[in-house]
Amino acid sequence: MEETNLPEEIIVLILSWLPVKSLLRFTCVSKRFHFIILSNPKFAKSQFQAARERKTLDHRLLYNTTVPPLESLDLETLPLFGDSSYLERRLLYSKIAPRLESLHLETTSFGDRSSVRKLQFPFQPPVGRLSLLGSCNGIVFIAFDERVFYIWNPSTGFFRKLPDPGSLCDQRFLFNYGVGYLSATDDYKIFIATDVYAIFSSRAQAWKKLEVYSESPPSYRGTLLNEALHWLNQENGIVAFDLAHEKFSKMTMPNFDERSLNQFGYLGVSAEGWLSFALSLWNARDCIQVWVMKEYGVHDSWTKLFNFRFLDPPEGMWSFSRVLVLETSIVAHICSMKEVDNDCITDVKGLIKILHKEEEKCGEYVIEGFELKMIRYQESLCRIDD
Amino acid sequence: MSTSTDNNASITQESGPSAAVQDIQKKIVVRTADGEVFNLKEEVAMEIDIIKTFFQEDSISYETVMPLPNVEGWEMVKVIEYCTKHVELKHKVDGYKERKAFQALFVQNLSTKSLLALTNTANYLEVKYLLDFLCQAVSEQIKNKDVDYVRELFGVENDFNDEEYEQVKAEAPWAHENLNNDLH
Numbered sequence: 001m002e003e004t005n006l007p008e009e010i011i012v013l014i015l016s017w018l019p020v021k022s023l024l025r026f027t028c029v030s031k032r033f034h035f036i037i038l039s040n041p042k043f044a045k046s047q048f049q050a051a052r053e054r055k056t057l058d059h060r061l062l063y064n065t066t067v068p069p070l071e072s073l074d075l076e077t078l079p080l081f082g083d084s085s086y087l088e089r090r091l092l093y094s095k096i097a098p099r100l101e102s103l104h105l106e107t108t109s110f111g112d113r114s115s116v117r118k119l120q121f122p123f124q125p126p127v128g129r130l131s132l133l134g135s136c137n138g139i140v141f142i143a144f145d146e147r148v149f150y151i152w153n154p155s156t157g158f159f160r161k162l163p164d165p166g167s168l169c170d171q172r173f174l175f176n177y178g179v180g181y182l183s184a185t186d187d188y189k190i191f192i193a194t195d196v197y198a199i200f201s202s203r204a205q206a207w208k209k210l211e212v213y214s215e216s217p218p219s220y221r222g223t224l225l226n227e228a229l230h231w232l233n234q235e236n237g238i239v240a241f242d243l244a245h246e247k248f249s250k251m252t253m254p255n256f257d258e259r260s261l262n263q264f265g266y267l268g269v270s271a272e273g274w275l276s277f278a279l280s281l282w283n284a285r286d287c288i289q290v291w292v293m294k295e296y297g298v299h300d301s302w303t304k305l306f307n308f309r310f311l312d313p314p315e316g317m318w319s320f321s322r323v324l325v326l327e328t329s330i331v332a333h334i335c336s337m338k339e340v341d342n343d344c345i346t347d348v349k350g351l352i353k354i355l356h357k358e359e360e361k362c363g364e365y366v367i368e369g370f371e372l373k374m375i376r377y378q379e380s381l382c383r384i385d386d
Numbered sequence: 387m388s389t390s391t392d393n394n395a396s397i398t399q400e401s402g403p404s405a406a407v408q409d410i411q412k413k414i415v416v417r418t419a420d421g422e423v424f425n426l427k428e429e430v431a432m433e434i435d436i437i438k439t440f441f442q443e444d445s446i447s448y449e450t451v452m453p454l455p456n457v458e459g460w461e462m463v464k465v466i467e468y469c470t471k472h473v474e475l476k477h478k479v480d481g482y483k484e485r486k487a488f489q490a491l492f493v494q495n496l497s498t499k500s501l502l503a504l505t506n507t508a509n510y511l512e513v514k515y516l517l518d519f520l521c522q523a524v525s526e527q528i529k530n531k532d533v534d535y536v537r538e539l540f541g542v543e544n545d546f547n548d549e550e551y552e553q554v555k556a557e558a559p560w561a562h563e564n565l566n567n568d569l570h
Contacts, residue, residue: 001456001506010509010521011540017525024561028533028554030542117560157557 012036016047019058020138020155020379023047037381038156044381048137052378059105061324061331062119062140062154063351063374064130065367066098102154103365105326105376110353110363122157123150132373133190134179134221138380141179141190149190149200151384158383162190165207168198178222178229180243188384189243191222191229199246202384212248221375223267223325225275226296232265238275253277254291254302268325276305278325285319286310288330288354308354324376330354333372414441415451422459423451426466433469435512454511461507468492468516489519498527498539530565 015023015037027034036043051057104115128145135141139158142150147169149162169192177192188202197210222229228242230251238251253265256279270276274292281287288308295301314336322333331353350366351374412428414437432438440452454462471488475481493501505520528536537544546554555562 001458001461001503001510006502006506006540007509010505010517013517013521014505014524014528017522018529021561022529024558025533025565026536027557028546028551028562029536029540029544031545033542034554114564155558 008032008036012043016043016050018047019051019056020047020381021058023381024156041383041385044383048378048380048382058379059326059376060102060154060379061105061351061374061376062100062102062132062135063367063372064098064100064132065373066130066371099367102377105329105331105353111351111365119154121150121152122159123161130373131174131177132221132375133177133192134224135375135377136179136181136188136224137382138378139188139382139384140375140377141188143174143177143192146174146194151188153380153383154377155379156381156383160384162200163206165192165198165200168192168196168207168209169194176220176222176231178224178231178241180224180227180229182227182244184244191241191243199243205386210246212246223269223275225269225273230267230275232267238267251275251293251297252299254293254299254304256289256291256304264320264323266323266325268330269327270305271327276325277302278323278330280320286313290325290330322372322374324374326376328355331374331376333374412448414448416454416462417451418457418459418462419455420459422462424462424466427470429473430466430469433472433513434465435514436510439512456510457507458503461504464492464504465508465511465513465516468519469513472515489523493523498524501527502539532562532565 015026015033018026023037027037048057100119100121102117102119103111107115126144126148128148131143131146133141133143133149138155139151139153142152144150147165149165150159151162152159173194175193177190179188179190181188185203190200192198192200197212198207199210200207220231222231222241224230227244228240230238230240232253233239236253238253240249240251241247242249254277265277265279268276268278270292272292272294274294275296276293277291279289279291286309288310290305290308291302292305293302308330314334316336318334318336320332321335324331331351333351350364352365353363413425414428414431415423415425416431416437417423426437432442437452440446441448441450446452457465471485475485478484496504501520501524505517505524508517508520528539536542544551
């Protein structure tokens with residue numbers, strides 16, 4: 001048969017195999033192509049699901065650094081404490097422009113400059129602290145100043161301001177949060193905890209207060225697995241919140257050694273879809289253990305996957321300040337610390353990526369800036385409409 | 387001029403007095419646009435839904451030669467090749483590697499335009515798994531190509547004016563950079 005005059009459904013089939021970058025380029029082919037690619041939510045969904053099944057999704061890291069507000073520089077008292085380089089450094093930070101960028105997570109060399117994209121919010125971002133609440137199907141959920149909520153697809157630029165949670169969000173601090181997607185009802189849900197718990201549903205286009213109670217407040221961004229959000233709590237346990245049934249449940253952590261010592265721990269999801277837990281102990285700061293729960297909810301199925309030793313740590317005092325536990329790697333934000341009088345000042349060093357299967361870290365990416373926030377997302381054409 | 391092409395022919399004849407004896411392998415005959423005639427094994431022919439419908443559902447006698455005026459001879463050869471392999475692999479437990487190797491060879495000497503023509507044919511003949519595979523193969527070939535290439539391939543006219551084009555391009559300028567390689 002002729003290769004031109006292809007029926008449109010065949011063109012759509014061919015397009016649905018393409019990655020997001022190619023598709024966005026081909027929106028320039030013609031108005032019809034632009035329409036097929038960007039104006040059909042079914043196409044976006046099927047492209048994303050097919051790529052997920054074939055494991056060809058492009059995973060990217062979105063990160064943001066801010067500029068410290070000038071008021072935080074105590075210009076009068078600081079020089080008295082001897083280390084003028086501290087003041088210099090803070091002044092230097094205030095000159096560094098804030099950044100919003102993304103990089104590809106699976107380049108052979110981590111932080112390959114060619115994979116970095118400078119981004120801009122396609123809307124005027126409100127002033128105030130930024131919180132990256134979660135990402136689902138390529139859409140990133142953001143809170144500004146703890147109370148103004150936006151959704152944004154960094155690949156296509158789609159964005160929407162979400163309704164105001166009103167009195168549900170009077171408290172000035174989001175203690176913890178998370179986002180998930182319920183495929184059965186095609187519903188995106190945002191969970192936030194201030195002094196109350198609240199949920200936003202994209203189906204309902206509204207916030208509502210939760211009349212549930214959880215024993216100890218979990219911390220920061222929840223890890224999504226099996227349509228539930230998971231956090232570590234203060235009693236060395238795991239709290240799970242089922243987004244469909246809107247119920248809390250508990251699970252236990254693995255029996256790692258020296259549980260009583262202070263440590264950092266982070267949750268993630270392994271490549272096999274198991275809940276994973278990365279841990280570093282105070283007395284072994286250059287080591288990270290990774291455990292996986294091979295059977296969901298079964299304590300005895302916790303298995304230590306590996307113990308990674310950082311062969312080339314930064315000089316002096318350093319710590320991981322943010323850690324993302326991904327399917328086949330860990331991306332960690334490293335800060336080195338310096339003592340100025342009795343204050344510990346953190347100096348952002350950069351990101352490192354550690355592959356689960358290798359003994360050595362696989363890459364370092366230096367980022368200058370203040371207060372780095374990061375989140376992983378996938379490239380997609382998805383959007384959430386009214 | 388029509389030629390008779392036997393693909394995977396294996397005609398067995400029973401010796402015996404009965405005139406109504408049946409071949410162990412039933413054959414179905416089709417004729418393509420260029421007049422070529424193909425004898426297909428029944429099990430292969432039944433992979434092609436348009437043929438299956440013609441003979442089974444419409445109860446047409448197997449002696450009829452089915453015309454396929456939209457299909458070229460070379461395309462029929464390729465379709466038969468793919469369906470025969472598919473049937474063969476159906477009975478194998480672990481045919482994954484073999485299928486992948488076969489698929490790589492199958493598309494090796496086909497230009498993108500030929501692939502597209504074959505895709506159109508697979509759609510017309512209604513062979514779903516072949517259609518899926520060919521769509522994937524085409525997408526692999528065009529993945530890193532530029533806008534002009536895609537227009538030319540699909541025979542699509544540019545209906546953007548210069549200003550509109552720049553506007554659309556500005557929606558994702560990074561999508562137009564670093565083509566023809568694996569950088570992201």
